[in-house]
Amino acid sequence: MIETQDQLLVELKKSEDWEKDQSSLWFWEKLGRLPFKLLDKLTPAFLQRKIGTILDELGQYIQSGGRYLSSVSSLKSYYPQKEVHTLQDLDLISVNEMDHAVRNLKKNRKRLATFQGASTGIGGIFTISIDIPLLLGLQLKTLQDIAICYGYDPNDKKERVFIVKVLQFVSSDIVGKQAILKQLSLIDSSDEEKKRNSVSELLGWREVIMKYRDHVGWKKVFQMVPIAGLIFGAFVNRSSINELSEAGIMLYRKRRIKERLARLDGK
Numbered sequence: 695m696i697e698t699q700d701q702l703l704v705e706l707k708k709s710e711d712w713e714k715d716q717s718s719l720w721f722w723e724k725l726g727r728l729p730f731k732l733l734d735k736l737t738p739a740f741l742q743r744k745i746g747t748i749l750d751e752l753g754q755y756i757q758s759g760g761r762y763l764s765s766v767s768s769l770k771s772y773y774p775q776k777e778v779h780t781l782q783d784l785d786l787i788s789v790n791e792m793d794h795a796v797r798n799l800k801k802n803r804k805r806l807a808t809f810q811g812a813s814t815g816i817g818g819i820f821t822i823s824i825d826i827p828l829l830l831g832l833q834l835k836t837l838q839d840i841a842i843c844y845g846y847d848p849n850d851k852k853e854r855v856f857i858v859k860v861l862q863f864v865s866s867d868i869v870g871k872q873a874i875l876k877q878l879s880l881i882d883s884s885d886e887e888k889k890r891n892s893v894s895e896l897l898g899w900r901e902v903i904m905k906y907r908d909h910v911g912w913k914k915v916f917q918m919v920p921i922a923g924l925i926f927g928a929f930v931n932r933s934s935i936n937e938l939s940e941a942g943i944m945l946y947r948k949r950r951i952k953e954r955l956a957r958l959d960g961k
Contacts, residue, residue: 763849766842792843
């Protein structure tokens with residue numbers, strides 16, 4: 695193992711501290727959303743329908759990956775200075791090096807999200823229906839690539855479930871976040887029944903989209919104004935990718951660290 699147990703415990707604490715911080719942020723986040731509950735109800739019917747189509751797309755993603763599935767073949771591009779060709783090669787890569795790779799990934803995706811949001815926002819209400827599926831696709835792609843950087847394969851259905859749970863985590867309130875963290879902690883459990891229960895709890899994945907609609911939908915209202923939508927679109931998409939990728943990084947790095955600690959304990 696390339697890290698000592700003490701080093702891994704220090705890194706694990708960083709992820710656990712981040713999880714605690716999510717609780718303290720929730721009150722202000724909820725307070726800030728209150729005025730927008732009404733705006734969400736005023737969202738045009740065609741936009742509501744567009745958001746609704748994401749239900750089918752997300753369901754297809756969970757089952758087969760669909761058009762959103764990332765390939766492990768991209769692994770080398772995240773570690774250009776390393777001899778990394780397979781996920782198994784990452785056993786020789788430190789968590790800090792993995793963190794560096796995903797931070798670069800996060801920076802690039804934020805830049806892409808900014809450009810994408812500005813491009814689809816410039817036309818206001820006429821182009822916003824294009825933006826929503828593009829944003830969801832970019833979010834899923836980003837989470838999958840973060841998974842790959844930490845050594846997890848999105849081709850595995852369990853990993854796609856984990857990824858959608860991360861998407862759900864970002865959109866949830868404090869009670870929901872706590873429940874999801876518990877589910878995520880069981881996904882690699884040696885207890886097969888607990889593991890199955892963790893995966894089966896996503897059968898209600900339509901609720902994920904309803905939370906997603908509440909979390910993202912109201913922001914898109916401001917994007918309906920032509921020209922001004924450029925600014926709102928760039929800001930909303932950039933902040934959405936930033937928030938989601940941060941959650942993905944912290945939750946996946948914690949999982950990798952705990953696996954390495956378990957391996958050390960098993961020696």
